[in-house]
Amino acid sequence: MKFDPASNLEKNPNYGQFKGVNPSISDSATYTFKTAKAMMDTFEGKSEGQFLYSRHTSPSNYYLAQALAAMEGTVEANVTASGMGAISTTLLQICGTGDHIVSSRTIYGGSYAFMKNYLPKLNIHTSFVDITNLEKMEAAIQPNTKLIYCETVSNPLLEVANIPKLSEIAKKHGVLLVVDNTFSPLIMSPYQMGADIVIHSLTKFINGMNDTVGGVVCADSQFINASKSVIDGAAMLIGSTMDSLRSASILKNTHTLAIRMKKHSENAMYVSQRLEQDGVRIVYPGLDSHKDHKLFTAMYNAEFGYGGMITIDAVTLEKADAFMELMQKRNVGDLAVSLGFYRTLFNAPGSGTSSEVPEDEQKEMGLSPGLVRFSMGLDHNIDKTYKIIKECMIETGILEPMHA
Numbered sequence: 252m253k254f255d256p257a258s259n260l261e262k263n264p265n266y267g268q269f270k271g272v273n274p275s276i277s278d279s280a281t282y283t284f285k286t287a288k289a290m291m292d293t294f295e296g297k298s299e300g301q302f303l304y305s306r307h308t309s310p311s312n313y314y315l316a317q318a319l320a321a322m323e324g325t326v327e328a329n330v331t332a333s334g335m336g337a338i339s340t341t342l343l344q345i346c347g348t349g350d351h352i353v354s355s356r357t358i359y360g361g362s363y364a365f366m367k368n369y370l371p372k373l374n375i376h377t378s379f380v381d382i383t384n385l386e387k388m389e390a391a392i393q394p395n396t397k398l399i400y401c402e403t404v405s406n407p408l409l410e411v412a413n414i415p416k417l418s419e420i421a422k423k424h425g426v427l428l429v430v431d432n433t434f435s436p437l438i439m440s441p442y443q444m445g446a447d448i449v450i451h452s453l454t455k456f457i458n459g460m461n462d463t464v465g466g467v468v469c470a471d472s473q474f475i476n477a478s479k480s481v482i483d484g485a486a487m488l489i490g491s492t493m494d495s496l497r498s499a500s501i502l503k504n505t506h507t508l509a510i511r512m513k514k515h516s517e518n519a520m521y522v523s524q525r526l527e528q529d530g531v532r533i534v535y536p537g538l539d540s541h542k543d544h545k546l547f548t549a550m551y552n553a554e555f556g557y558g559g560m561i562t563i564d565a566v567t568l569e570k571a572d573a574f575m576e577l578m579q580k581r582n583v584g585d586l587a588v589s590l591g592f593y594r595t596l597f598n599a600p601g602s603g604t605s606s607e608v609p610e611d612e613q614k615e616m617g618l619s620p621g622l623v624r625f626s627m628g629l630d631h632n633i634d635k636t637y638k639i640i641k642e643c644m645i646e647t648g649i650l651e652p653m654h655a
């Protein structure tokens with residue numbers, strides 16, 4: 252049977268203490284035990300269903316984790332206070348001093364900075380490689396490599412990782428494939444295609460409200476339990492735990508994720524197709540002109556479309572800034588970092604969310620200073636939005652009026 256992430260996400264509702272339609276929120280940091288022996292057993296991991304302390308797991312975090320594990324088709328998950336909390340603890344759980352990572356070079360700036368600048372302090376080094384060049388990815392694997400890291404759809408260039416092929420390479424060399432699926436929840440199911448660990452920043456599409464940061468790691472029980480071990484688990488000991496009030500609110504928003512993703516994709520496709528017809532050089536995986544369009548189409552869960560992310564190259568930072576300021580003034584959306592919000596967000600990643608990547612490396616990977624990244628919102632009248640975007644492009648000299 253075809254994997255159905257959206258149905259999986261909603262299939263196990265938990266009810267509240269007084270038969271409430273939403274689960275009760277666990278407003279407790281610690282939990283009582285009937286006997287001292289029961290407490291000791293829990294410390295030793297022998298007692299099922301008994302909560303110990305909320306840095307380890309709370310009932311509210313457990314409900315959210317279970318829903319997201321079902322969405323990705325993993326047995327377990329662990330929710331964290333931010334996407335970076337999920338990424339950093341996963342890498343630290345897998346790697347120790349002397350270990351090596353092979354990572355895609357086009358990834359979120361914070362993930363890049365963590366591997367490039369922070370992990371070397373612990374003698375963990377990373378080779379950054381073009382993810383679309385599988386030979387180079389494989390050739391970068393060393394005897395001390397522990398994992399391959401990539402984003403399914405990369406931030407900000409929207410390059411697509413060939414997850415089945417990367418999984419083959421990872422298995423051949425006995426390393427783990429860790430995939431950040433933040434840009435494509437429901438659209439892509441990396442675990443089903445052979446990834447070992449799937450991470451999301453919940454801050455983005457999954458929560459969708461821009462009212463909190465959050466993260467999740469979805470994997471098998473062995474990995475999740477090890478990362479929550481009271482003895483040496485990175486998640487447990489670094490303490491990147493999500494607060495229960497937040498996990499309860501994020502869980503409610505997961506119930507609208509399927510309809511939101513469809514609408515984000517529909518709006519992004521509409522704007523991309525129209526602007527491409529107008530002569531704009533637009534990057535969107537749903538367009539035939541996107542270099543990874545076929546690969547995306549071979550991997551995606553078609554009903555959710557090609558996602559909400561678009562980029563447009565305004566060539567210079569000055570033009571990009573003028574364009575974004577005008578769009579904000581005309582209420583197209585907000586000049587802000589982040590993505591997956593109900594309103595359209597735009598920023599210039601070269602000087603913003605990817606500013607951690609040095610300029611020469613940005614150039615090498617094709618990140619133009621004038622690149623504007625859009626996270627298309629849930630606009631009801633997308634044709635109106637498209638027309639305003641086009642006007643702003645003409646007024647700021649990005650699009651020639653003859654195309655109007």
Ligand code: PLP
Pocket residue numbers: 333334335336359361362402406431433434451452453454464465466589604
């Ligand atoms: N992964 C991707 C692809 C992102 O875009 C981001 C943030 O922008 C993160 C991870 C980090 O998530 P958070 O900001 O929730 O820590």
